Amino acid sequence: MNYQPENYSIKDERMKPFIDSVEIWNIINNAKPTREKVKKIIAKSLSKRRLSLEETAVLVNTTDLELVKEIKDGARVLKERVYGQRIVLFAPLYVGNLCINNCAYCGYKASNKSMERVTLTNNDLVQQVKALEDTGQKRLILVYGEHPKYNPDFIAETVKTVYKVKSGPGEIRRVNINAAPLDIEGFKKVKSVGIGTYQIFQETYHPETYKKVHLSGVKRDFNWRLTSLDRAQEAGIDDVGIGALFGLYDWRYEVLGLLRHVNHFEAVYKVGPHTISFPRIQNASELNIDKRYLVNDDDFTKLVAILRLAVPYTGLILTAREPAEIRDEIMQFGVSQIDGGTNIEMKGYTEHEKNQNIDKEQFTINDNRSLEEIMNELIEGGYIPSFCTACYRLGRTGEHFMEFSVPGFIKRYCQPNAMLTLAEYLQDYANEETKLKGYELIKENLVNYNDDKFKDKLEEKLEKIKVGERDLYF
Numbered sequence: 469m470n471y472q473p474e475n476y477s478i479k480d481e482r483m484k485p486f487i488d489s490v491e492i493w494n495i496i497n498n499a500k501p502t503r504e505k506v507k508k509i510i511a512k513s514l515s516k517r518r519l520s521l522e523e524t525a526v527l528v529n530t531t532d533l534e535l536v537k538e539i540k541d542g543a544r545v546l547k548e549r550v551y552g553q554r555i556v557l558f559a560p561l562y563v564g565n566l567c568i569n570n571c572a573y574c575g576y577k578a579s580n581k582s583m584e585r586v587t588l589t590n591n592d593l594v595q596q597v598k599a600l601e602d603t604g605q606k607r608l609i610l611v612y613g614e615h616p617k618y619n620p621d622f623i624a625e626t627v628k629t630v631y632k633v634k635s636g637p638g639e640i641r642r643v644n645i646n647a648a649p650l651d652i653e654g655f656k657k658v659k660s661v662g663i664g665t666y667q668i669f670q671e672t673y674h675p676e677t678y679k680k681v682h683l684s685g686v687k688r689d690f691n692w693r694l695t696s697l698d699r700a701q702e703a704g705i706d707d708v709g710i711g712a713l714f715g716l717y718d719w720r721y722e723v724l725g726l727l728r729h730v731n732h733f734e735a736v737y738k739v740g741p742h743t744i745s746f747p748r749i750q751n752a753s754e755l756n757i758d759k760r761y762l763v764n765d766d767d768f769t770k771l772v773a774i775l776r777l778a779v780p781y782t783g784l785i786l787t788a789r790e791p792a793e794i795r796d797e798i799m800q801f802g803v804s805q806i807d808g809g810t811n812i813e814m815k816g817y818t819e820h821e822k823n824q825n826i827d828k829e830q831f832t833i834n835d836n837r838s839l840e841e842i843m844n845e846l847i848e849g850g851y852i853p854s855f856c857t858a859c860y861r862l863g864r865t866g867e868h869f870m871e872f873s874v875p876g877f878i879k880r881y882c883q884p885n886a887m888l889t890l891a892e893y894l895q896d897y898a899n900e901e902t903k904l905k906g907y908e909l910i911k912e913n914l915v916n917y918n919d920d921k922f923k924d925k926l927e928e929k930l931e932k933i934k935v936g937e938r939d940l941y942f
């Protein structure tokens with residue numbers, strides 16, 4: 469049973485809970501930042517080595533503004549040296565908002581009777597996916613509330629449906645999942661239909677706070693959630709995403725909690741999580757939380773820079789919860805993925821209301837730009853927007869690690885694939901102005917290739933896209 473965690477027993481050492489809040493607080497309380505220490509830690513990260521919990525604690529305790537600037541500059545340098553100019557785009561799609569839990573911070577909580585409850589029918593789902601494809605999206609994350617209806621069979625069926633939808637030249641090439649924890653059999657089922665990443669956020673790594681904000685429902689069980697991605701690993705899903713909801717508890721503790729989670733994965737499975745998300749609490753229908761821990765913009769941008777330095781090879785995901793200005797700053801710290809053209813209302817991609825309706829959403833979003841606007845702005849800012857799914861489709865696993873550690877990987881694979889997927893977008897979906905600017909950007913980036921053989925191959929593929937071929941990659 470997936471919804472009866474009290475029936476599970478920890479038989480496997482690997483699935484034992486690994487968060488010790490006393491240990492984490494001791495590390496934070498013993499970390500004393502000095503100019504020398506902070507500089508040394510930044511230098512360690514820039515030499516492509518992951519930071520320890522103790523080193524990260526020094527950074528989270530740094531308040532001297534000059535040093536904070538150095539931390540942010542360090543994150544920018546790392547981004548420039550390692551990640552280049554491409555940024556991968558995706559869109560979230562809410563499949564159903566039934567929920568049996570009562571999370572204090574979420575509009576979908578079971579006790580919220582003013583919330584409209586919707587589960588997309590097969591036809592609804594097809595319509596939403598078509599609408600997304602018609603804007604140029606290629607990568608989705610499907611989001612589900614926690615409810616017996618959204619069992620592994622249901623999730624698997626919805627994934628299969630999404631992969632089948634083709635609208636004009638559009639198709640979804642990678643479906644990621646954000647759903648409740650499953651048991652090992654459940655994870656095997658969803659793996660079998662070809663999902664990309666399975667994402668589950670712990671919300672808070674502080675067990676007492678966790679109990680306070682998860683008032684009732686299965687989600688109250690801290691350890692069932694904490695060990696969920698271990699079960700995913702056991703089921704063969706090694707592409708997992710972790711995250712914390714910033715604003716529930718002290719942000720410094722949560723940064724270390726995330727890092728502890730990464731350590732656990734690396735120690736047990738020899739591979740870290742694929743991505744880390746760091747959503748910040750936003751207004752929601754019937755929001756009911758302790759506002760003491762809300763994270764201001766200065767701390768938020770600082771914590772993202774610290775995460776970048778702490779785990780230099782893990783993908784960072786930034787979402788439309790954040791307003792455009794904060795997104796623009798944080799992207800300079802090497803965020804690898806952002807969502808674009810996001811609508812989180814149920815059926816929101818076909819029945820879009822001009823003003824956000826708090827009784828239809830899990831929380832409010834602060835970046836309402838369309839995908840086209842985002843593409844335009846990214847191009848203007850010199851970023852290469854990418855819809856690349858090459859590694860996943862070629863079975864190249866551990867892609868974020870490869871980007872980071874395999875010399876030349878980004879130049880040889882990510883950057884060209886970004887150009888190819890951008891060219892597809894420009895041909896199929898962009899207006900004339902974006903098309904001109906986009907091809908100009910591609911031209912500028914082609915100059916960086918002095919290996920003539922490779923450049924010829926890339927140019928050949930770009931020409932093929934101009935005459936109608938699609939889905940070309942390295």
Ligand code: SF4
Pocket residue numbers: 567568569570571574575576577578612613614687830
């Ligand atoms: Fe349900 Fe998820 Fe919202 Fe909690 S956060 S109430 S589990 S939809």
Ligand code: SF4
Pocket residue numbers: 556854856857858859860867868871881882883885
């Ligand atoms: Fe990601 Fe691989 Fe594409 Fe690079 S080539 S953007 S690592 S999928």
